[in-house]
Amino acid sequence: MNTLELAILIWLGSLVAGLLGALTGLGGGIVVTPLLTLAFGVDLRYAIGASLVSVIATSSGAAAAYVKEGFTNMRIGMFLEVATTVGAVTGATLTTRLPASKIAIIFGIVLLCSAYFSSRPASSRATAPPDRIATMLRLDSQYPSDTGPQEYHVRGVPLGFGLMFVAGTLSGLLGIGSGAMKVIAMDQAMHVPFKVSTTTSNFMIGVTAAASAGIYLHGGYIDPGLAMPVMLGVLLGSLVGARVLPRTRTAKLRALFGLVVAVLAVEMIYHGVTGRI
């Protein structure tokens, strides 16, 4: 297969990954790396570099749609980005030190966890009383709803901050957005309303990924010939996905995509353990 044929196939694969990622809320970045390594035999480090670039594109490209809805909490995002960016630099530095087989195994485990958590329904709860640290950081805010602005109080700030460091580390280590874990940290640990969590998470993903991108670039992980079809494919796929999302029934799709992710996870772990990656 020559460079042109491979670029077209990778572009098509990335397009589908971006589309499904947007429709299921899992993000396209999570299946790009297994696709490149398992189906196209690309070295894991080049795959991770290309995937990270596509994560930045998706996050920035989707921001406009999110802001219009008015759910993003800029203070929560900026405060937690201190943790995710430090984590991202840590994770990206680890990637340059760890053998590819170990990274593949960690990748597989993280994929399995993502598939599991994304299959659980979103939580909803009554708002908690004000919390001392959250008040000091002025994280409490409100979001628009059918019945007017809804106030919410944030809590569990230290736990959320710690989880964000882990999410950032995984993002930098594996070249993924870690969106699922960011949402869990905000929604479950900090009691941020689900819609505010998902939009603020998207807001944070691009900045987190940019923090690892510099280290990837200097490590020679970002190959232009490979990152080009991946970035353009995932970006187009996710934009189309976001547009058709309101008109799509996603329950069956989520189950199917979750299954695909689980199979890819097992393959990644198997290849890592047997030393094929």
Place this chain on the structure above:
Amino acid sequence: MANTPNRWTDQRVETIIANLLRAGVILAASVVTLGGVIFLVRHGREIPHYAVFAGEPKELRSMRGILGAISFRGRNIIQLGLLILIFTPVARVAFSVAAFALGRDRLYVGLTLAVLAILVFSLTGGHF
């Protein structure tokens, strides 16, 4: 420091930021597409070697290298587009510093500057 958050101003800042991000992505995707077309026209028939990690050459792995070697080589133009893409979230953080400063929110000016410093640390190759 404002005790009541000014929703209108926050919403306006967020809209400007979203437009900034969208413009950055459109510009980056256009430059990457241009570079990709040149790269594939010139090298499309060659056999790729992505299965073995060799790392990128020096001029494709640092800001100075990419900006210093701008030419009509496809790979270089793609890398320039990717650099623009990486800089869109950085520009967003820089813009947020200004937005928080206008709101006299000193705590968040400090936090945002810390994030910006980490990004600069990473993009300059691990040293200031």
